[in-house]
Amino acid sequence: MANATLNKVIDDFRKLPLNEKEYVIDIIERQMIEAKREAISRRAKRAILNLKRGAVKRGAVKDLYKDLELDD
Numbered sequence: 001m002a003n004a005t006l007n008k009v010i011d012d013f014r015k016l017p018l019n020e021k022e023y024v025i026d027i028i029e030r031q032m033i034e035a036k037r038e039a040i041s042r043r044a045k046r047a048i049l050n051l052k053r054g055a056v057k058r059g060a061v062k063d064l065y066k067d068l069e070l071d072d
Helices: 003-015 018-053 061-071
Strands: none
């Protein structure tokens, strides 16, 4: 979003009555929650795909530490 546009949105928001500001904030919070859900879903799908491809290492935390030590 262009800086001038963002500044206009902020300025317009400041001019709203309190109840409308609360409504806008509620809408933005819901959109943020949905965006985070979509990001989690994409990451989960990628993780499942990597697991199916065998591109994921499995094991206990102890195994992970051993594997990390070998990388040094």
